[in-house]
Amino acid sequence: KQEVTQIPAALSVPEGENLVLNCSFTDSAIYNLQWFRQDPGKGLTSLLLIQSSQREQTSGRLNASLDKSSGRSTLYIAASQPGDSATYLCAPLGDYKLSFGAGTTVTVRA
Amino acid sequence: ETGVTQTPRHLVMGMTNKKSLKCEQHLGHNAMYWYKQSAKKPLELMFVYSLEERVENNSVPSRFSPECPNSSHLFLHLHTLQPEDSALYLCASSPRSVSGELFFGEGSRLTVL
Numbered sequence: 001k002q003e004v005t006q007i008p009a010a011l012s013v014p015e016g017e018n019l020v021l022n023c024s025f026t027d028s029a030i031y032n033l034q035w036f037r038q039d040p041g042k043g044l045t046s047l048l049l050i051q052s053s054q055r056e057q058t059s060g061r062l063n064a065s066l067d068k069s070s071g072r073s074t075l076y077i078a079a080s081q082p083g084d085s086a087t088y089l090c091a092p093l094g095d096y097k098l099s100f101g102a103g104t105t106v107t108v109r110a
Numbered sequence: 111e112t113g114v115t116q117t118p119r120h121l122v123m124g125m126t127n128k129k130s131l132k133c134e135q136h137l138g139h140n141a142m143y144w145y146k147q148s149a150k151k152p153l154e155l156m157f158v159y160s161l162e163e164r165v166e167n168n169s170v171p172s173r174f175s176p177e178c179p180n181s182s183h184l185f186l187h188l189h190t191l192q193p194e195d196s197a198l199y200l201c202a203s204s205p206r207s208v209s210g211e212l213f214f215g216e217g218s219r220l221t222v223l
Contacts, residue, residue, distance in 0.1 A: 044214040
């Protein structure tokens, strides 16, 4: 069974700082890994999808890396803004299923 | 707007009621999913449908009954629920069930009294 751990559980930074969110998973037999954002009481918004053959994926201020062999992914958010405040979820996909971590709750202070 | 629409957004029901959650996707995807999100817990996969066939039933109690009449619609029928079933129920779809990117709806917030 895939176990997903996200560190830290919560993070509070002043506006403009760069964010580093870590995700580790126990089973490296994955097809891809998705990063999501969730605002309170809302659904999940897909941020980035990294295929298992890729090492990195970028979208605007977001950059995600994947080291499949060591079971790690990192999401970097550059020049954080208050609108980036949300919970960020990492989800490796294997055998039909996305397995989710508990998330990192980010607060960006104006 | 992700192309996945869930109704109702909020539902309050008693333990003896029968209700249904509905999910509709307009993305032409072949796979649809139900997830449960309880407070302070990671998302839990409940059911997966691929081309209208159920391919995953993740040890979910029989008081939850899924239905997928076609590749665009997914239902979750609810009956004799317990207060601990109160949660956010999220529907998702993907182009294919194995390696496709998932797109989620906004969720249905269920409260069982």
